Amino acid sequence: MSYPNSDGPVDTVADTVDDHAPVLVVKNLTTTFATPRGPLTAVDDVSFTLRRGTALGIVGESGSGKSVTARSVMRLLPKSNVTTTGEVSINGIDMMALGPKELRAMWGPEVAMVFQDPLGSLNPVMRIGDQVAEGLRIHHNVSRKEARAAALQLLRQVGIPSPQTRLDEYPHQLSGGMRQRVVIAIALSCGPKLLIADEPTTALDVTVQAQILDLLSDQQTERHMPLVLITHDLGVVAGRTQEVIVMYAGRIMERARTPVLFRDMKMPYTEALFRSIPKVEYPSHTRLAIIPGRPPTMVEPIRGCRFAPRCRYAQDRCLEEEPELTPAVDRDHVYRCFYPVGTPEGEQALEINRSNGRLTPEGELIGVS
Amino acid sequence: MAGTGKAHLRDPEQTLLRAEDLVVEFPLGAGGAKVHAVSGISIDLVEGETLGLVGESGCGKSTTGKAIMAIPKPTSGSIKLDQVELTTLDDESLRRTRPVLQMIFQDPISALNPRRTVRDIIAEPLVVWWEEEEGRPPTSAWLEAYGRVFSRVAAQVIRPMVPLLTLLLVAFVLWVTSEAAEDRAWEGALGWTQVPAMIIGFPSLAAVGVIGSILGSMGLIWLALAVMVPFGVMSKVLGKVSPAVGLLAAAFATAVTLFMIWRTWNSFAGTAAWVGRAFVIAIALPVVVWFLASLLKPARAGATGVALALVAVLMLEVFYVSGLDGVPKLGAFVLAAAIDIVLFRLVRKQAGLRAAELRARAEPKVREMLETVGINPDTSLDRKPYEFSGGQAQRLSIARALILDPKVIICDEPVSALDVSVQAQILNLLEEMKARYGLTLVFIAHDLAVVKNVSDRVAVMYLGKICEVARPDELFANPAHPYSHLLLSAIPHPDPLIEAHVTQVAADLPSPVNPPSGCRFRTRCPLAQERCASEEPVIREVAPEQFVACHFPLVGEAAQ
Numbered sequence: 044m045s046y047p048n049s050d051g052p053v054d055t056v057a058d059t060v061d062d063h064a065p066v067l068v069v070k071n072l073t074t075t076f077a078t079p080r081g082p083l084t085a086v087d088d089v090s091f092t093l094r095r096g097t098a099l100g101i102v103g104e105s106g107s108g109k110s111v112t113a114r115s116v117m118r119l120l121p122k123s124n125v126t127t128t129g130e131v132s133i134n135g136i137d138m139m140a141l142g143p144k145e146l147r148a149m150w151g152p153e154v155a156m157v158f159q160d161p162l163g164s165l166n167p168v169m170r171i172g173d174q175v176a177e178g179l180r181i182h183h184n185v186s187r188k189e190a191r192a193a194a195l196q197l198l199r200q201v202g203i204p205s206p207q208t209r210l211d212e213y214p215h216q217l218s219g220g221m222r223q224r225v226v227i228a229i230a231l232s233c234g235p236k237l238l239i240a241d242e243p244t245t246a247l248d249v250t251v252q253a254q255i256l257d258l259l260s261d262q263q264t265e266r267h268m269p270l271v272l273i274t275h276d277l278g279v280v281a282g283r284t285q286e287v288i289v290m291y292a293g294r295i296m297e298r299a300r301t302p303v304l305f306r307d308m309k310m311p312y313t314e315a316l317f318r319s320i321p322k323v324e325y326p327s328h329t330r331l332a333i334i335p336g337r338p339p340t341m342v343e344p345i346r347g348c349r350f351a352p353r354c355r356y357a358q359d360r361c362l363e364e365e366p367e368l369t370p371a372v373d374r375d376h377v378y379r380c381f382y383p384v385g386t387p388e389g390e391q392a393l394e395i396n397r398s399n400g401r402l403t404p405e406g407e408l409i410g411v412s
Numbered sequence: 413m414a415g416t417g418k419a420h421l422r423d424p425e426q427t428l429l430r431a432e433d434l435v436v437e438f439p440l441g442a443g444g445a446k447v448h449a450v451s452g453i454s455i456d457l458v459e460g461e462t463l464g465l466v467g468e469s470g471c472g473k474s475t476t477g478k479a480i481m482a483i484p485k486p487t488s489g490s491i492k493l494d495q496v497e498l499t500t501l502d503d504e505s506l507r508r509t510r511p512v513l514q515m516i517f518q519d520p521i522s523a524l525n526p527r528r529t530v531r532d533i534i535a536e537p538l539v540v541w542w543e544e545e546e547g548r549p550p551t552s553a554w555l556e557a558y559g560r561v562f563s564r565v566a567a568q569v570i571r572p573m574v575p576l577l578t579l580l581l582v583a584f585v586l587w588v589t590s591e592a593a594e595d596r597a598w599e600g601a602l603g604w605t606q607v608p609a610m611i612i613g614f615p616s617l618a619a620v621g622v623i624g625s626i627l628g629s630m631g632l633i634w635l636a637l638a639v640m641v642p643f644g645v646m647s648k649v650l651g652k653v654s655p656a657v658g659l660l661a662a663a664f665a666t667a668v669t670l671f672m673i674w675r676t677w678n679s680f681a682g683t684a685a686w687v688g689r690a691f692v693i694a695i696a697l698p699v700v701v702w703f704l705a706s707l708l709k710p711a712r713a714g715a716t717g718v719a720l721a722l723v724a725v726l727m728l729e730v731f732y733v734s735g736l737d738g739v740p741k742l743g744a745f746v747l748a749a750a751i752d753i754v755l756f757r758l759v760r761k762q763a764g765l766r767a768a769e770l771r772a773r774a775e776p777k778v779r780e781m782l783e784t785v786g787i788n789p790d791t792s793l794d795r796k797p798y799e800f801s802g803g804q805a806q807r808l809s810i811a812r813a814l815i816l817d818p819k820v821i822i823c824d825e826p827v828s829a830l831d832v833s834v835q836a837q838i839l840n841l842l843e844e845m846k847a848r849y850g851l852t853l854v855f856i857a858h859d860l861a862v863v864k865n866v867s868d869r870v871a872v873m874y875l876g877k878i879c880e881v882a883r884p885d886e887l888f889a890n891p892a893h894p895y896s897h898l899l900l901s902a903i904p905h906p907d908p909l910i911e912a913h914v915t916q917v918a919a920d921l922p923s924p925v926n927p928p929s930g931c932r933f934r935t936r937c938p939l940a941q942e943r944c945a946s947e948e949p950v951i952r953e954v955a956p957e958q959f960v961a962c963h964f965p966l967v968g969e970a971a972q
Binding site (some may be wrong): 139248250275305317325328 | 426468469534647704800802803814831832834835836838839840843859860861862864866867868883884888898899900902903904905906907908921
């Protein structure tokens with residue numbers, strides 16, 4: 044970007060040296076909401092790290108805790124009714140220890156977020172240019188004129204045509220895809236060291252989705268900035284992340300490098316998610332594999348594996364005992380299952396379920412709705 | 413692309429639903445600009461077929477779906493359902509086609525009324541049509557007519573006057589209390605006893621006319637005016653007034669009003685005469701203003717003109733009654749109000765009882781539908797929509813659409829708001845329902861994989877035109893239109909080894925207010941030539957059952 048910033052696209056040598064130092068460390072993160080029915084644990088003992096320059100995908104159904112994880116990391120959740128425990132550090136700064144003022148200083152220059160609904164995250168009565176420049180004016184204390192020039196540069200970077208005229212327009216004058224580009228420009232304005240994108244393309248068309256994902260990937264490589272990409276679409280994370288976390292009912296179910304996950308998924312939940320996507324390669328009228336039932340409510344404590352009631356592989360043991368995160372052959376690949384997909388144990392579990400009538404001959408679960 | 417033509421349509425004898433040259437335009441501002449949402453779409457469906465409509469947002473796919481339902485009616489074009497032309501039907505006949513033609517919307521939660529239970533929501537279509545078949549009690553027709561007239565008058569005439577009326581009411585009460593002792597208020601054309609009647613509203617005023625005419629032995633003219641005019645004739649007329657009728661009515665209302673002003677202006681006496689005069693002016697002013705305005709724009713006179721005429725007639729009655737002496741006049745008003753309230757209650761109660769009876773009769777069918785769509789009726793009948801998850805709510809919408817046993821269902825992005833796993837459940841359910849009830853579906857979606865999964869035929873749309881129509885397997889294997897190719901290349905594959913090769917898209921969708929000349933896709937098309945700007949391509953068959961509107965298709969003998 045045009046604004047002088049040590050963490051801009053031109054990296055210093057010193058930056059590349061500690062490339063393997065994690066930018067984001069999350070340890071035993073647990074977030075609980077107080078609800079009338081009792082405490083609801085939306086994120087349960089989640090730990091992961093993220094290195095410079097990598098993109099991490101977090102995938103799961105709605106209610107799996109992926110967005111709450113992101114908001115807990117950002118400390119964006121309201122104080123009342125929410126308790127967050129565990130450790131979160133961004134570039135060595137302990138987020139949990141920061142007060143409101145220090146957090147404000149973090150949001151923008153250190154960590155920034157792109158939200159799902161671009162119209163909802165833009166101020167409808169403020170000019171685009173002012174919104175993009177706002178972060179710069181606050182965090183870098185630059186003059187109005189300089190901020191405007193920087194905003195222009197940012198709009199150009201995120202691929203907005205005729206940025207000069209767009210600066211003085213309002214959000215409603217832009218299309219959905221252009222609005223999301225503006226939101227990304229705002230998030231990038233202070234040169235964040237970590238970018239979290241929460242379902243950035245869910246509200247958009249396929250063609251626009253491809254453009255926005257390309258833009259995020261480009262910016263991520265160009266700025267050497269780590270990216271957390273939250274989505275429910277396995278197709279979105281497949282081409283654009285190096286590592287994927289699959290979440291279910293507040294827990295990490297599987298974590299692996301992206302090619303490994305798609306080639307060699309171990310977790311029945313990941314497999315079920317994958318199987319339920321209608322794929323273009325299938326002939327039309329292919330019957331889709333479904334995940335029957337619904338995710339647990341997470342108000343009552345759950346015994347055993349959280350996915351067991353909806354799982355094709357589940358055995359009696361799964362209902363009693365929760366599996367730990369187990370490492371697989373590949374480095375960095377962990378999963379949480381006693382009967383992993385594609386292993387002799389898993390095949391055997393499927394066979395048992397088929398013979399005792401839990402599965403149809405085609406291998407679908409019966410009797411859960 | 414994006415051309416016109418009907419080469420892809422089949423024999424009209426075979427098709428169940430057929431839309432030809434559908435055009436939908438929305439006016440934009442005062443300059444006469446138009447949004448060309450749909451510009452000459454032709455589609456057809458044979459019985460039991462699923463047609464997928466796919467395209468980016470803004471391509472007009474939802475507008476096409478709604479135009480088929482005639483919400484709103486298309487600007488031009490023809491829609492034939494079972495050989496019956498829908499576009500020329502009047503509102504009532506169109507309404508009668510609804511059981512055959514149903515719709516499922518994108519957002520299940522907002523498509524279901526949050527204040528009603530599942531039992532009522534699913535039974536509603538049945539209850540409405542049973543009432544229709546068995547004939548409604550005459551009283552509820554009366555009630556409805558009253559409701560229609562009153563809501564129109566209330567919205568357009570009474571509501572804008574409320575602040576003024578309130579102010580004058582206060583002044584009136586003060587006037588009455590100060591002057592009643594001298595017993596002079598009775599002389600006024602507007603005695604204080606009329607005020608409550610003004611508040612209670614319409615039927616009381618009408619009844620005042622009736623009772624006044626009886627008390628005054630004035631014969632049947634007033635009776636007819638008071639009863640027939642407001643509730644019979646006028647409610648019918650209000651439905652479809654022409655500008656001329658409206659203008660005439662407004663002129664009549666103005667004449668009556670001016671007549672009343674002339675008659676009553678000097679009938680006010682005493683120190684507070686100006687209050688009474690102000691009251692008359694306050695009532696008359698909107699009428700006169702409206703009349704002058706409708707002279708300038710006759711098209712806007714319409715229903716409001718008739719409503720105003722109605723008000724004027726009722727005011728005449730009031731003025732007539734005020735010619736009576738104090739005590740009978742007071743009696744007339746009290747009696748009118750009492751009759752009005754009792755009657756109203758009775759009618760409403762009867763209508764309510766009737767609906768409850770029909771709902772009870774519908775229950776077995778409601779239970780059956782819920783079970784069909786995979787919802788347990790025992791636990792769900794008395795719950796409200798917001799107590800369900802998105803997937804379950806979409807199941808409820810499907811049950812509601814199915815309960816009338818329709819032939820065609822238009823599904824407008826039914827799975828776009830749902831998670832992948834739930835999406836798969838709903839898609840499977842739609843397939844099951846289709847097999848079970850022999851449904852014909854129009855499936856609108858922007859997700860190509862979803863469209864491919866459910867469709868027998870796919871129409872790709874762009875900026876209000878059709879690009880390509882083909883069987884899904886052929887379309888996805890060999891897209892013939894550059895736009896279909898672009899859409900397909902943009903799909904994110906759940907496989908990291910397949911890199912997304914998106915053909916560089918130059919810009920956003922052009923504005924549908926000024927669509928490009930010739931082929932509408934040319935501004936973004938990598939293959940565009942000069943010919944594409946000057947000449948609009950016509951749909952033609954480039955391979956068996958693959959139709960494309962493009963000068964340079966990627967499939968067929970022209971392809972290189």
